[in-house]
Amino acid sequence: MSKKTQVGLIFGGNSSEYEVSIMSGHNIYNAIDKRKFDVHPIWVTNDGYIANEQDSLKVLENPHYTVKNPHQVNNISNLNSLAELPEIDVFFPIVHGNLGEDGSLQGLFRILDKPFVGDDVLASAVTMDKEFTKILAQCAGVAVADWIAIKRFEYQEEDNWKQDYDKISAELGNDLFVKPSNQGSSVGVHHVTNKEEFDAALADAFRYDDKVLIEETIHGTEVETAVLGNDQPIVSGVGQIINAEGTFYSYENKYDDDSTTALQIPANLPDNIIKQVKANALKVYQVTECSGMARVDSTLRASDQKIILTEVNALPGFTNISMYPKLFEEAGIAYTDLITRLIEYAQQRYAHKKTLLHKIG
Structure with missing residues (x-):
């Protein structure tokens, strides 16, 4: 044995x-x-x-x-x-x-010279930062919401225009999202439509990060897909997040027992939309140099059915209600088999890097 x-x-x-x-x-x-x-x-x-x-x-x-x-x-x-x-x-x-999942722990594994599940150092770092993800997605031809980034030193400047709701809304519209650039699970994310909400949202978002994104709100339905693999990754089907009217996919809606959110897997969407969501996910996965796994989140804009990237989650949740394992279960890969594949991909990537180092040496 x-x-x-x-x-x-x-x-x-x-x-x-x-x-x-x-x-x-x-x-x-x-x-x-x-x-x-x-x-x-x-x-x-x-x-x-x-x-x-x-x-x-x-x-x-x-x-x-x-x-x-x-x-x-x-x-x-x-x-x-x-x-x-x-x-x-x-x-x-x-x-x-x-x-x-920002590359720090992944760097430790590299120092320890051990294989590890999930994305490598670079992909973990750039996908953790929502602004860098947007920039790379645009390079790959994937649409993102318009945004303005504000650093902590700018926030502390009393006359900086990025703190002024009227000036920001003139650029991005009155309906905005304020979010830490480096966070997950919708922590510190706020939907705002007036100056009072905007000011409070900025203050809260800066509790979690030194850079905050202010984004135009994309009205539509949230769609997600999952990617698995290294050089030749596979993309799952598409799931849709059905929120109660007037809400967004907040931390509470993700994990509370009394959540008002439902997950629709597979999403009840036209084939051309499904294909585009999956194609965008693969482009972003590759341009950010992901390997192992990632979940790619987007919004299907109601006004024109255009798919707008929201973020890439390089270390998605594996809870009972998490979209990543559910999407692959729908695709025919059971939870236990998914875990096995992730471990095997980690070992394959490690072995490949060892081969490269041996050739250089």
Whole structure:
């Protein structure tokens, strides 16, 4: 009998999406093929402490379980706990948000010289930043919403025109979205239509990032598709997000039990729209140099049925209601098989990079 692959499942983290990461880790741990993989949960607590495997198992069973950080520092401490694990063959990070999907954790894996699931350092960094994603998407010929970026130093300048709702609305219209450039799960995102809402939204968005995007509102229906693979990725079908009238896909609508949002999979849309959504997703996946996986979110504009890119999520959720695994389940790839494929893609990419280094050496 062949030796099982040792998988280090990393979840939690010091971000606003901590709870989502715990839910994703719980699902992956329960669904992974135990005949092929031994799974070692690695919990990064909300204050940045890496817990031991026993405590990591406990929090997967009970998300409210806590452990005291003996070092009392707000960074990734106790790295030596990784050395207490068996030799890890591949890491499976499901740490959402900053430090988890922005290239930082991926850089650590590169330093450790280990394969890891999901996008590499560059793709993780550029897709985490919504403005860089927009710029690259435009280079690939994919439409995006008009926007203005405001940096923190500009926000702190009293007379900067980017803080003036009247001046901004003259450029982008009265109906706007304000969002941190580097966040996920709609954290810190606000829909605004007047000066009071705009001012409050800017203040809140800057709680999460040093750069905030102000975007024109695209009225229409939200559509999402999922991409899987490295050099020859496959694109799933398309899902549609049906929101209650007057709402957007907020953090609460994503994860609360009393959510007013429904997911329609597959989306009830014309074939030409489905094909365009998938084609756009593949273009953006490739221009941002994604590998492994990504979810690509867009809006089908009501006025002209044009598809407008919203964002690329390089480390999508794996909760019970997450669109990424549901889309591939509809495409015929079951949750457990999806996890296996992601691990195999990680190993293939690592082996390829090793081959390149060997040739250079």
